[in-house]
Amino acid sequence: MSDTFFDRMKEQTGIELNESQQQAVLHTEGPLLLLASPGSGKTTTLNMKIAYLLFEKRVSPDRIMAVTFSKASARDMSRRFDDYFSGWSDERVSFSTIHSFAYKVVREFMSREKIPYQLIEGGGNKGRLANGLPLHKTFILKKVYEDVNGAQPTEEEMDDLMSFISLVKNRMLEGKELEKVSCQAKNAPEVFKAYESFKQTEAEVTLLDFDDMLTFGHEILRENEEMLKKYQERFDYVLTDESQDNSVVQHEIVEMLAAPDNNICLVADDDQSIFGWRGAEVDKLLQFEKTYPDATVLTMTENYRSSQEIVHVANRFIKRNVDRYEKEMTTPNESQEAVDIHTFQNDEKQLDYVVGQIREKRGEEEVAVLYRNHSSVIPLVDQLDRAGIDFYMKDSEAKFFKHWIVEDILNFLRFSYNDSRIDILEKIHTKFNAYISKKQMTLLKNRQTDGSLFDQLLNLDIQEYQKKAIPKAKQTFRDINGMAPDQAIITIREKLGYDRVLRKMVDNFGFRADQLFGTLDVLIRIAGSCDSLKDFAFRLRELEELVKSAHSRESSLTLTTFHSAKGLEFDSVYMIDLVDGIIPSNDDIEDYRDGERETMEEAARLFYVGMTRARSRLELLTYHYLGNERVKESTFVHNVRAITGTKKTNHKEKENKVDTSSFEGMDPGTPIIHKTFGRGTLMEYSGDLIVIHFEDVGYKELLLETCVERGLLSKEKQEA
Template identity: 45%
Template sequence: MSQFFERKKQELGVQLNKIQRKAVERTEGPLLLLACPGSGKTTTMIMRIGYLIEEKGISPQRIKAITFSKASANDMLERYKRFFPLLQPIDFSTIHSLAFQITRDYFSGSRYVMIEGNETNGLHKKKLLREMYRTENDEPITDDQLEELMSFISYVKNKMLPRQQWAKLKEPFPGAIEILKTYEAFKENYDVRLVDFDDMLSLAYEALDKDKNLLAKYQGRWDYIMTDESQDTSLIQHAIVEKLVAHHQNLCVVADDDQSIYTWRAAEPTYLLKFRTVYPNAYIMKMERNYRSSQNIVQTANQFIKTNKKRHDKSMFTKQPEGDPIILKRLSSEDAQFKYVLKELKELSDYGDIAILYRNNSSSTLLMSELERLGIPFYMKDSDNRFFSHWIVEDMLNFMRFSLKPERIDIYSKIASKTNAYWSSSQLKMLSRMKPTSENAFDDINLTITLKDYQIKILNEQKKWFAALNGMKPLKVIRTIRGEMGYDQMLASRAEKFGMKMTYLAQIFTTLEQIAEPLESMTAFAKRLKQLEQVTQQAKKEKTDDMLTLSTFHSSKGLEFERVYMIDLVEGVIPTEEDAEAPDLVEEARRLFYVGMTRAKTHLELISHGNESRFVEEVRKLIVPEKRLVTSQSNIVKTPINVTVPDNPNAIHSEEVLREGVFVRHRVFGAGEIVERDHERISIQFAKERKELMIDICISYRLLEIIN
């Protein structure tokens, strides 16, 4: 071991393994460092920077580190300061920050306007896209569609797709390509250059490609460049880095293709597979030892991800203890799932090292509601307040408001098109301009607007229904609006027209109905929604050491917890219906599942309900044979004498006896109750812990007997 490593071991207590040291010492030329979860990649990168400065005498100003996010850049800088407090800081930044520097230099002397980041600007990206959508479709864009449109535009830019290919792209909804063309033309033909965040990347690449003096300036600024989380880097971001290192090629790329989960943001995981095509002299190293998780978790996750074909061949391993077995729970319903998770949490006293992970933020709303009710402290890694402002939620509240105040024709005008009255656009315009003159809006409508006979009949029915809603509980109100008042029919038609995902819209209703179920009045329902919105906002702001963490799989990357509960593991959620249509998307969904699994240190539970995710089934197939194999080997291979099963005349000989609610005695663990079973396993709650046992092993080895 060199003096540098020995010195750091004494100063910091940091001891690198052989592969980590090798990665630190290989400073010249292109290096692809494939780092499995929990393999100490950040420590290795920081040590590599220190090695360059202390051992090779490189000036900190000649080193550049590029990260995926601002949070990662700040984290690496703080860790660098702790490791090397006497050294001058190096330049840590995101690729967007670097692109902004280059673009600013490129535009030196020319005027341009940023239209993203400052929403008070009149020329803001979101505002422009809203106006363009309304012009294209003659109706306002929803928040979900706006997010999809912005992601689509970002995808096109980051993929460096030429305009002649745009027409072949799959649109997030009809008309998205036309809006993209209109948006780009508007920016180009405006009085000054209009620039959004993605334009900065395009312009930075354009600058380095066309301005030789600017290229030389940036190529000469740094002698060593490192990029972190490079599996999440887009084609144009890779292209910018290629320009910067073309002269010296001293590039260290740290990545894990098994954790590439942002291809919808145009990330290019396949770039890592062809790394030697771009850099023929590249050296590829694999950091495969996991320091985070137990053997059970590491071995299962390692085998699970090997199902993917488009990946570097890696074999993650650990020297950690075996740990708890991975627990698989398949429950009858979403409600049963929440009850199970909450029951588990109530039995714990310390929540600071526990996480509940899910694919979609919609999963968190009900969970948050129950946690708040039970007084369990929690932090939301990425709360999504769009649920509370979603147009479906607003519609339900407006239906309720109008039922309570039937004279409010302004409220009815907001929901009229969401009913089954077949309003024409001209009628809706007249409706929006009307002022109330009586105690019931329907009376005003009959006097003011010319209606078809069938519309008069429908409106008379609506008048009765709105009057009836006033005496109903909120759950019944919602179901009446959906059924008798034609809302679900409208929703299906709208989803088909605008390419919306019905599974997502259905989830919103599931959440609304479960919030409404225990409440007695529509006023209480509206109040509860407002309260939950405030709780969500607060949960995003505060984080203390005793708080449970709620997070999507995406946002959990880079984090670790002692106990992890992965919930809503069902087909249609992970993978989604869209994922299931393409092998590449299935592989990404599997990577996302893998990211969730590898957040856990010692305790991992995979929880499903209804139509269980194929990924849970893949894990089950890995776990069950492994248990049988271990039992077989431990009793036959490793034991030098034949195993004799103790004679127990009272032992259970038939699996039919093993039913939920039956009390049994285990030869080793004592008395317990069977709380769950499937065709292969039983779960027994003993005095201090719950055990998952294989039925055939319990019977073969006469481990159980009935307690009368």
Template identity: 30%
Template sequence: MQKAILNGQVIDLKGVPRDEYQIIYEAGIHSKITCGHCGDFVKLYLGIHDRPHFFHQQSNINSTTCSEYMETTYQPIKKVTVEPTTSIEHNGFNIPKSRAIQSTATIEKSINWKEPKSINRLPPYSKSALPNQEFLNLNLDSSQYNAVTATDGPLLIIAGAGSGKTRVLTSRTAFLIKEQMIEPKNIMLVTFTSKSAIEMKERLIKVAGLTPQQIHSLVTGTFHSIFYKIVMHHEPYRWKSTNLLKWDYQKEKIIKEAARELTLDEKEFAFDQALQLIGYWKNTLLPPELIKPKDQWEERVLFLYRYYENRKKEYGLFDFDDMLVGCYHLFLEQPDLLKRYQERFTHFLIDEFQDINKVQYETIKLLSHTTKNLCVVGDDDQSIYAFRGSDPTFMLEFEKDYPNARIVTLSQNYRSSHMIVASANRIITRNLRRREKKMNASFNNGQAPFFFFPYNEEEEATMIVTDIKEKIKDGAAPSDFAILYRTHTASRAMFERLAQSNLPFKLEQDSDSFYNRRIVRGLLAYLHLSKDPNDTDALGHVLSSLFLKQNVMNDLKAISILEDCSMIQALEKITNIQPFQQKKLRKIVPMFSRLKSTSPITAIEMIEREMGFAEYVKKNGNEGNTIEKGSDDIRDLKVVAKKFKHVQELLDHVSHMVAMNKEMKQISKHYTDAVQLLTIHRSKGLEFKHVYIIGTVDGSIPHDFALESLRNGENEPLEEERRLLYVAMTRAEESLTISVPEMRRNKISHPSRFIKEFL
């Protein structure tokens, strides 16, 4: 059914712009749309596989009769008038856009709904003829068996996605102990996470039949846990656990002391990004004296770095990065101690080798120098942690340090269906800097991955939730689904739509609400002050965006009391600031009262352009962060704002979503059967029957920063972005659905260059 009644007016989907569909959809959820024939409530269907249409909530109603009646009774409309919007951004220009539509022909492009498109021209499936070998009641294919039994000298195991590397590592460890009679205490097994270490131990007992005593003797864990035990054993007073800076707020407290010496605004400086950069420097073995800052940002962070290291040394403190650096220097400074460890450990097994960083690699190289029995397992196509200092070069150039290394490639994917594997192969082979390999699937379900084309982020989220509900109705479980995205902010609409549904879902514990982001919170503060001119918390954020010191707040409070005026009115009366600042305040103070009476989208643009917030974002919105930019946050907020008529509606929505985010992180801890919301980075190592990848457009994946690097002649960031997409695709077992929105952040988007060949 293409026609229905909303607010007493006929809606004809043939005459409504595509960007109105989400508003109509939400009106249907709130029972505001009815059928003009039977009078019952109807909803707008926004799914992936069928065209948008109205449908009756009651299944016993004859929709065909109602549809025929609506088509014949209500003639096509020549003009549709919906709430106006201000502009649409295209190629850097803001183009005024009216929503008074004169004829259906003029909006053909905006209402064009595209059929989902399957990935085709894939190679035919042929079942692998890899012979199987029996070991410990496990079936190992020939490549896996070779990786398990090649125990002498350096060995590089290239383990493609889904190739059973955990099984190989477990079997190899058991083979060393049970067949080669290697003492467990002489084996070091390094995993990427503590969870992986626990899982490995459980498998060694359950599958390999090792005794708890043997497991206890085996040295296994993450680099941090193993190296920390070493330094704590030899220098217990220096490495007492009570001196560990375990939380970011503890580290921030120290660097904020240094920030005061630089007179940096504590509310505005990106301390989290500064700590990340400091961690990167430490993991790449760059002490402060070796760093040559590239810009003012790095100069400031270098000052914080020096202060941070000196203050830790003064108080005997250390952080997690120091565990790695400290162990490396311990061995360099005490060669006799190093020799003892080299003699003790005869075999080394390193998991997720593609994600190793310089300090980890150099330390392992020292330890394994005597025996050279170093087995490393990884996949250079899944190296995605460059921001932490991880470098696939150590894997790509392994033979330079170990010329006699044996190389075994695990090329059989036991996780994903043939068409998913074949599609992922086509994506990743475009990377130039990689080890040549081709993964083969162990089964074929005949279901090709496909693309779908929502209008924007809002519609994208709605269509995915609809599709998940349909699959659950057909027998799937919520835990079968994962929705993957490039950055946390990309999940905003997805979170809101899932919160609106009755579907159980889980999100990452460190994913804060989009509305708590610094720039978003700062802009929303203007709207809060328009409703309550004495909101001191909001005023604190506004002072920062006006480049005023926080101590001005005391003056404002005093003026407010003495002159019996609001805190906003007091802004006009401040005298101990520069004349140009006084002039600016006199201009913008009257605007606060106007904000609340305009539409949210208009209010945001007024704050941005007329009240000077854009200038603040330009100077402070991007500092230290190549991934998330303040201007992007504003565009994301505008997408939300377009759905509401009044400022208070937007503020109520924000409050509700912030509360929901906090509540869901608590509740979802206890969910065992729930849809997963994950960044691609966090999805690594996981697998799901059904995977959705959202926002597959240039600027999202590949990210803008990688495209900027490419323009500057750097290709590696773009190759890592392609590896990210490869990782996302290979999380899927049975079905893979990739979203290519037509609009992103109110701008016309372009399909990711990684998928253009498929389209």
């Protein structure tokens, strides 16, 4: 019977399943966990399994519940099902998300119990409270934050709060468990509790956000036996795709629906569980056989996507993780190119290489550049645009340009152009070393006097230390106005003390140092190709519009994060910024050192997802310096080196090496002039590093080649 079915499928759809895929299709009764490696045809197998239920077992379509993680995945599954079977059958199965099912449960319950409610996320007019506050999640959360903390949240704090709320709901955390969840927003657990209370008490109706659909739906099914039984009797078979992305609450909804017969099939890959930060729970997969003692676990490990070299490296690499199902990924594909590892002097050389490689390909193959952080791609976008290379961004994220650090830097530059603008000084007076107090700002605003605000400050009753600091700051701002944009930003950071202010914020408020200083490094990278401060400000606006529109363009080149690349495949893949601190992140490394391996293992899975996007060519790119900061090659790249036997060698640049011979043989104590940092004394010169003690900014460890290339460094002329 089954042979006839598979023969018929091959004849009518052209699809021929291998032995493990057929085994998965035929297993219909009882709990099944189907572990599908990258490129193993899981969506095809799942559709064939549904077809088997429909056409061979004669199960009615409305008795099958087929769910997946996202609307996009549901649409893709439905489209593929239609492609396979629409020509010879009218049978259809409804593919949906767990979210949409849970919302159906909530709507039915609220209607039956006559409980009025209103969604506060999504489009449409949400109405307002009596005090005028819009009934929208963002406005409500901001109001609650202000009530709890007595201050407005930053955009980063709002993003973190949104993630925090979604995480604790999806993992169904409460009480003291809330305090264990990391969140940069101040008093996040208290804000969360106040937010939940607000939704229940401050409006005439119950207010629901998207995550409430899940938690309310779960609670209704758990506490209302009649409704649960209704849905259990409605579905004979429950199948879920991308189950490694499901959260605790989503898993439990599916488990309740499948009971008591437990004809449940989870299609998943524990090695591709990469959304822990939004509630995904890989432990639910690892404990499947404990949840269902009579469970069957099958594997589909034949990768039809990638070359032998890529499959070999990825298969060996992911075995570094401890918490996973043991499996061996193989491929019938031919041998092609070895996995390449390139080590560059700095991040700039890395991007030069990537752009050069893409230019050579001339759109003749599908190429992807993968990165972990959104900020990483901005300099690449700048360089691709200047090279006239079109690209598509799967997740075009323009928040970088609204970051408060970007706004700070622009305000510093605006003030350097006109130091009489009180509106600008009010925004930055606490962020540079003139030590201007709030009281002094109030006095300045009340004076209504024209001219330099620095001069006006000197006429006030100021502290003794300000009498030296204020004229110095005034001169520095005047100097900045005549500088090249990248040197202006370096001067703001070093001579005006902006870096010192950021470090205090890191210590006092828990901001992530790598994100703050990474944003500044990106700005310097963009500024390096601009001729004036005005050009720099204009270029930022250009890039913002470019990023905003990038998701609507078509191109053979895709730029995307590792997370958003899941489910995609390309001929060539370049994984960039592979250094410790980015992937794995500093938090991943610290947790691992403290004996907590969960976040490090998820970072390894993210790296694995990136590698397995490539069909024939995979290049891993790392470097020694990010800006002026010395960084270490990613521990994951080190793992790959051990697998491939690749030695650590610097990438040979095609262009001529910068001539630094005039600085060779210098003795410690040699006077040095730097265009940004001023006068200094050479302390150490070794290899590519030069260490200088500057009179104004102290010790600096600099890349000699970069300094010479940009004309920043010279020996101080000595009088005869």
